[in-house]
Amino acid sequence: MPESPTTDQLEILQDVACTLCGCVCDDLRIGVQENQIQTTENACALAEPWLLRQNQRQQQHPEINGDPASLSESYQTAAELIRNSRTPLVYGLCSSSVLGQQVACELADRIGAVIDTTASTSHTASVMALQRIGESTASLGEIRYRSDLIIFWGSNPAESHPRHLERFCGTALGDGRQIKRDLIVIDTVLTETAKQADLFIQINPGQDFEVLWALRGLLNGIELTQSEIGGVPLQTLEQLADRMKASQYAALFYGSGLAQGTLPHSQVEAILSLATDLHQHTRCVVRGMRGFGDVGGAANVLSWQTGYPFSVNFHRGYPRYNPGEYSAAEMLSRQEPDLAILVGTDGLDQLPQEAINWLQTIPTVLLSHEDCELPFQPTVLFPVATCGVHLSGTTYRMDDTPIPLRPILQTNLPDDATVLREVLNLIKQIVMSE
Ligand code: SF4
Structure with missing residues (x-):
């Protein structure tokens, strides 16, 4: 049973x-x-209801085709289904701890599956831009203590990451010292974050790339002739470039406004390149505003286990990487997997309807960290404990800093690493007995 505090006080x-x-x-x-x-x-306003929802967890027993089942029956059924599958898919992992992600990767390797994480539907552009041109990064702690200029581009942390501004961008350093810094927001609409900024620059929707490229030109000493670019007067861009050059330490944060949409790869590459260009003048770092769940942890674990961060195919007995071809959303939409092992439910709402339609027709083994409405009936459903609520473990912050987690509630539910390990051991036994 997972460790946990218990008290009636x-x-x-x-x-x-x-x-x-x-x-x-x-x-x-x-x-x-x-x-x-x-x-x-x-x-924060997002965290409190989520934490209180942990008190109301109802689902306590595994199910097979919607009927209550024992753990041992469920392990056996899942193992037999997986053993009989020819093209299994393992998907999710962003609600798991590092240990659960590790065992999921081991299972995928053993059964020759494709393994993919929710990064492939929301963070592909960031990861692939990083792979193509690299990035200048720093921990959030370094940014907090050193940056005198912070720019949010296509990101609204006041609503998506409510304590980000207070914890990493505020002027109070927590030890009595204050730091003077400017906050600039660049976005297509006036957001809650923009209202708190020293300067808000509004650009035309879909023209982030043009504005980023113009700024790169200005930082590289190129004279521009247009009077405005992407809806921004040239004079404003020149002043912004001068402010960036004059800073001691600039930090750029980009969000889904850049990393999703029509030109996400080019836009993210452009902002990473902008940070590199600024190094001719001053120190500059850039970070993506990772959203919900431990997408970063899943990418880290897959990278050190397979060499690749997501969309990895073990079918030939060694890892192959090809986002798109081996991404869960595309594979399910093409009706390729004949079985899906879903580690967590978080990624399901990001799948297209064709993928959900296919999930309704194939056997599914679902490890669920939360009670929620499902768009299909899982063949085998394991309710599992949540890391950081019921279990200790490790998760990764958006700056790839591992953070230790501790349990706050007690549960009888197994953790996802235990479930996956039990199923994996049964598959090995089935193989040996054949
Ligand atoms: S981690 Fe995110 S959701 Fe949780 S308290 Fe901090 S800002 Fe809020």
């Missing part, structure tokens, strides 16, 4: 880490009594 747990978004704030104070979260401090 209100116990205040200090320095709890929240895994809901890529900030992984690790300064929460959670009051727990009789295995229920009663109070939360430092939890």
Whole structure:
């Protein structure tokens, strides 16, 4: 059984880490009594309802085709289904701990599956741009203590990562010292973050690339002749380039406004290149504003296990990488997998309808970290414990810093690593007995 505090007195747990978004704030104070979260401090407007929802978890037993089943029956059924599959797919992993991601990777390797993470539907552009041209990065701690200019491009952390501004971009350093820095927001609409900025630059929708390229030109000393680019007056861009050059340490954060849409790869490559160009004048780092779940952890684990961050095919007995061809959404839409092992439900809402339609027709083994409505009936459903709520473990912050997690509630549910390991061991036994 996972370790966990138990008490019938209100116990205040200090320095709890929240895994809901890529900030992984690790300064929460959670009051727990009789295995229920009663109070939360430092939890943002997104985190508090998510934490309180953990009190209401109903699903406690595995199911086979919607009927309650024992764990051993469910392990056996899942193992037999997987053993009989010729083109299995393992997908999800962003609700898992590092250990669960590791075992999922081992299982995929053993059964010759394609393994993919939710990164392939939301972060492909960021990862592939990084692979093509690299990036200048720093930890969020370094940015907090050193940057005197922060630019958010296509990102609205006030709503998507509510404590990001306070924790990493504020002027108070937490030790009595203050730092003076400017906050600039570049976006197509006036966002909540833009309202808090020292300067908001509004650009035309779909013209981020043009504006980024113009800024690169200005930083490289190229004279531009247009009076405006992407809806931004040239004079404003010149002033922005001068402000960037005059900074001691600039930090660029980009969000889904750049990493998704019509030209995501080019746009992300352009902002990574902009940071590199700025190094002719000053120190500059760039980071993607990773969204929900441990997408970064899944990418890290797959990278050190297979050499690739997502969309990896083990069918030939060695890892092959090809986003698109081996991405879950595309494979399911092409009706290629004959079985899906879904580790977590988070990625399901990012799949296209054709992929969901195919999931309704093939056997599915689902490990669910949360009670939720499903768009299909899983063949085998394992409710599993959640890392950081019921289990200790490790997750990755958006800057790839590993953060230790601790349990705050007790549960009888197994963790995803245990379920996957049990199924893997049964598959080995079935193979040996054949
Ligand atoms: S900002 Fe993100 S990590 Fe921090 S408390 Fe809110 S949801 Fe959790």
